[in-house]
Amino acid sequence: MTLAAKILQGDRMSLARVLTQIENETVLGLQALNELYTHTGKAHLIGVTGPPGTGKSSLVNQLARFYRGLGEDTPKRVGIVAVDPSSPFTGGAILGDRVRMRDLAGDKDVFIRSMASRGSLGGLAVATSGVVQAMDAAGYEVIFIETVGAGQAEVEIARLADTVLVVEAPGMGDDIQAIKAGILEIADVIVINKADRPGVETTTHALRSMLQLAHPNSHLFMDSGNSSYSHSNADFFAHHEAETDTSGFAENPKIWTPPLEQTVATEGIGIADLARTIQRHYEHLKESGELARRLRVRVETQLDVLLRERLIRHWQSQIAEEQYRETVDKLMRREISPWQAADNLIDR
Ligand SMILES: Nc1nc2c(ncn2[C@@H]2O[C@H](COP(=O)(O)OP(=O)(O)O)[C@@H](O)[C@H]2O)c(=O)[nH]1
Ligand SMILES: [Mg+2]
Numbered sequence: 001m002t003l004a005a006k007i008l009q010g011d012r013m014s015l016a017r018v019l020t021q022i023e024n025e026t027v028l029g030l031q032a033l034n035e036l037y038t039h040t041g042k043a044h045l046i047g048v049t050g051p052p053g054t055g056k057s058s059l060v061n062q063l064a065r066f067y068r069g070l071g072e073d074t075p076k077r078v079g080i081v082a083v084d085p086s087s088p089f090t091g092g093a094i095l096g097d098r099v100r101m102r103d104l105a106g107d108k109d110v111f112i113r114s115m116a117s118r119g120s121l122g123g124l125a126v127a128t129s130g131v132v133q134a135m136d137a138a139g140y141e142v143i144f145i146e147t148v149g150a151g152q153a154e155v156e157i158a159r160l161a162d163t164v165l166v167v168e169a170p171g172m173g174d175d176i177q178a179i180k181a182g183i184l185e186i187a188d189v190i191v192i193n194k195a196d197r198p199g200v201e202t203t204t205h206a207l208r209s210m211l212q213l214a215h216p217n218s219h220l221f222m223d224s225g226n227s228s229y230s231h232s233n234a235d236f237f238a239h240h241e242a243e244t245d246t247s248g249f250a251e252n253p254k255i256w257t258p259p260l261e262q263t264v265a266t267e268g269i270g271i272a273d274l275a276r277t278i279q280r281h282y283e284h285l286k287e288s289g290e291l292a293r294r295l296r297v298r299v300e301t302q303l304d305v306l307l308r309e310r311l312i313r314h315w316q317s318q319i320a321e322e323q324y325r326e327t328v329d330k331l332m333r334r335e336i337s338p339w340q341a342a343d344n345l346i347d348r
Contacts, residue, residue, distance in 0.1 A: 002032070047160065049157075049186075052148055076141040078111075124157070171199055
């Protein structure tokens with residue numbers, strides 16, 4: 001029996017082994033993914049991102065407990081992928097996660113995997129997507145993708161998800177500029193965790209202002225035909241306008257308004273509400289056709305990365321090292337331009 005077949009039968013050991021193969025991009029890993037791919041596309045992928053220390057792992061732990069039946073009648077199987085794009089080591093942050101997610105240890109319907117940086121960012125995103133696909137095929141119905149930090153890497157990885165939670169915390173609100181507008185743009189739900197700490201209102205207010213500042217002309221957006229879905233913070237602004245002018249804009253089922261949710265992850269406060277909001281977003285994605293659209297973008301992105309990789313590898317196997325060196329020498333002597341050099345090396 002192949003590893004993939006064992007995974008489809010629910011064998012955790014085989015899944016763990018295949019995930020390692022996928023991370024290392026081995027032939028065995030790729031073979032397994034080929035076999036597993038037709039079984040993917042069923043899981044709800046939830047991205048969790050935001051600055052370090054805001055409580056992402058604690059939140060994932062609580063949400064996972066919720067999905068495991070603490071707050072729901074039908075328990076779901078939960079997969080968790082913790083990605084650290086900043087570190088090549090599975091060091092401190094991940095160890096901390098283990099402690100935060102201790103509650104889930106021993107539950108055979110929860111699968112936790114940590115991934116650290118290896119090589120290129122594109123490579124990490126592809127590896128993460130492979131790991132998520134294997135978990136999806138293995139029957140994990142809700143899969144969390146937690147990323148550390150708040151840079152471009154996080155945005156790339158968060159895009160792998162259907163629903164993106166951006167987690168912030170009070171105190172960081174004082175330094176609101178630190179919150180990258182880019183990270184708010186990809187948010188489907190904004191979570192203000194550590195709501196037990198002073199300054200929650202300040203942070204909430206600051207985040208609202210940030211969203212409005214990012215789209216000062218959002219009223220123009222509101223007036224335009226709003227039948228098309230826009231994954232934009234303008235929707236958020238529009239919602240607040242709608243609350244007062246009762247234009248009914250917010251009632252448009254095709255428009256998603258990224259809500260702000262307050263939680264205390266360490267106490268489990270606000271988790272049920274957050275889970276409901278996540279579910280509402282998933283329903284919205286399905287009803288509006290946005291789920292299919294995001295899936296298509298994801299499939300295209302993955303295909304593009306793979307094509308690029310393979311084309312370069314193919315090209316490298318065709319070209320003599322000697323010819324490459326000679327071309328660089330010519331470039332150094334300014335005999336040809338880099339554009340000519342590239343052309344020369346490609347259409348020989
Ligand atoms: N006071 C308070 N502390 C929290 C809360 N959520 C998490 N923490 C603590 O904040 C620290 C960082 O949490 P962690 O989940 O590792 O954050 P991450 O880096 O975003 O994954 C830990 O010491 C948690 O116990 C909360 O809601 N309130
Ligand atoms: Mg964490």
